Amino acid sequence: MTQKVRLVHYLNQFFAGIGGEEKADLPPAEREGALGPGIGLKAALGQKGEVVATVICGDGYFNENLAEASKTVVKMIAKHKPDLVVAGPAFNAGRYGVACGAVAKVVLEEIGIPTVSGMFAENPGVDLYRKFAYIVETGNSAASMRQALPKIAKLALKLGRKEEMGPAEAEGYLQRGVRQNIFVAKRGSERALDMLAAKLNKRPFETEYPLPTFDRVEPAPAVEAVKQSKIALVTSGGIVPKGNPDRIESSSATKYGRYNLAGVDDLSAASYETAHGGYDPTYANQDSDRVLPVDVLRQLEAEGEIGQLHSYFYSTTGNGTSVANAAAFAAEIAGELVNEGVHAVILTST
Amino acid sequence: MVKEIERKGLPVVHLCTVVPISLTVGANRIVPTVAIPYPLGDPALGPEKEKELRLKLVKQALQALETPVQEQTVFSRD
Structure with missing residues (x-):
């Protein structure tokens, strides 16, 4: 044996x-x-x-x-x-x-x-x-x-x-991006023409060399001076007002929340918590500033180090959330932020 | 999320602990943070020192927003 x-x-x-x-x-x-x-x-x-x-x-x-x-x-x-x-x-x-x-x-x-x-x-x-x-x-x-x-x-x-x-x-494994030489009966030119014929006739065919898809976004230009900028906070760490009013799911989120920060200088344990189910919530529940740094941004705002903290923050839970959902949330959020005159975003993840 | 926000032309600084994930999701300005359950804090430090640490990280994030970058850039913690 x-x-x-x-x-x-x-x-x-x-x-x-x-x-x-x-x-x-x-x-x-x-x-x-x-x-x-x-x-x-x-x-x-x-x-x-x-x-x-x-x-x-x-x-x-x-x-x-x-x-x-x-x-x-x-x-x-x-x-x-x-x-x-x-x-x-x-x-x-x-x-x-x-x-x-x-x-x-x-x-x-x-x-x-x-x-x-x-x-x-x-x-x-x-x-x-x-x-x-x-x-x-x-x-x-x-x-x-x-x-x-x-x-x-x-x-x-x-x-x-x-x-x-x-x-x-x-x-039955996911492509590794490793190319291997193999012998096949038909030569390359024939295979290429077969593929082309299949494509023209809308029949299924399999490429022998899938082109890599790079979905990269060019870095946005830097802000000239944060002292004159309106900065918004966004997080995938699930920080929400206590009680999670929008019932954002603890994983595989299908929604995000938008929460008013007017008059909020510090995220206290009495008023904020995390809805995220993918990390130990003890520390975020004690002090949500550990995930969403509202306290220090308020301080910097008072000191004139930043122009303004945007009066709303956005939050969802990033664990198990599909890329499609996250992309859709962010596109909506970004649209609102642009309309509201925000210049730059601090996004925190856990 | 970082990518979709940046697509609209807003610069984003990503504060996160697991930098490799941030790189694969396509963040362009990355500031590494402390730990997964408390990226911007450290319960072991006590409230005053902890807030100092948070202030330092946020200042670094703001600096990253003022820094022109051509490609994905990790602003190392100093």
């Missing part, structure tokens, strides 16, 4: 069963064998592979200490001499996705072994780290765990046995 593929599983504090956001500051830790989703992964691997250890790190800790956490995690992983690493799946959890991707990168660079992960296509971890991992596309929540694990296991076994890996669509 061939040897079992050895893998180390990387999990965040939540999927390891240690705790929610209040435990997001957990430094790297390790456990023998499989844990949490690792149990399902183990079942999907069957007799062909095993989860030899699980390395865990809090999402907050990892993201705030990217370099140091990567170093510690890779050491913990290397000890077990695995054939590969499975990280996540992270679904649409942004910080978890970034952590999984960063683990893949450091594992490839330091140990030279591959990583399989699973993420929702909009997870920022995909764009940042697609080159370093084989990322299976998942749904946006852990509800799709059961569909994700067999796909991850399949890729893991293939990579662990060093079998040849085919292109993204065929193997």
Whole structure:
């Protein structure tokens, strides 16, 4: 019998069963064998592979200490001499996705072994780290765990046995932006004409080289002097008047709020809180200025260091919120800000 | 969000802790902050020192808004 593929599983504090956001500051830790989703992964691997250890790190800790956490995690992983690493799946959890991707990168660079992960296509971890991992596309929540694990296991076994890996669509991972030379029966000119004919006849065809889409916005010109400028505050950190009057969702937001700051010099615990469900709310609830710095902007306004603080702030929750929704909110917000004579924006994120 | 606001011609400074995410979403002026649950504070410092820290970060943000940039720029914390 061939040897079992050895893998180390990387999990965040939540999927390891240690705790929610209040435990997001957990430094790297390790456990023998499989844990949490690792149990399902183990079942999907069957007799062909095993989860030899699980390395865990809090999402907050990892993201705030990217370099140091990567170093510690890779050491913990290397000890077990695995054939590969499975990280996540992270679904649409942004910080978890970034952590999984960063683990893949450091594992490839330091140990030279591959990583399989699973993420929702909009997870920022995909764009940042697609080159370093084989990322299976998942749904946006852990509800799709059961569909994700067999796909991850399949890729893991293939990579662990060093079998040849085919292109993204065929193997079921998100494109990594890696080009591979292959032999095909038809030469390039024929294939190009086939494609053109299909396009002209409105038949489906698949490009062999998708052009990268860069949706970049040119930096707007700097303001001449903030002393004469009207500055607006916008946040994806979910700061809202106490009680969350607009019922902005704690994740996957479908709306944003616009709140009056007239006469507000300080965001007190009695009047403001966060609606965000993606980070430990303790500190923002004690003092929302920690996320939305109204107090110091009022001070700077009084000192004449800024022209004016715009009398409304805008807020939504950035976790799990679709890019389409966030873009639509921001386009509306920006339109209002321009109409109201705002010159520049401070946007805070958690 | 940063990108859609900037598309309308308003300069935006993004204050955030996870700089790589800010870079992928396309922010052009980025000021790195303290921690995810308290980007502009630090409960360990006590109220006075904490407000000083916040003031420093906000001043840095304002400076970033006054700085012409040609590409994505991370204004390092000093």
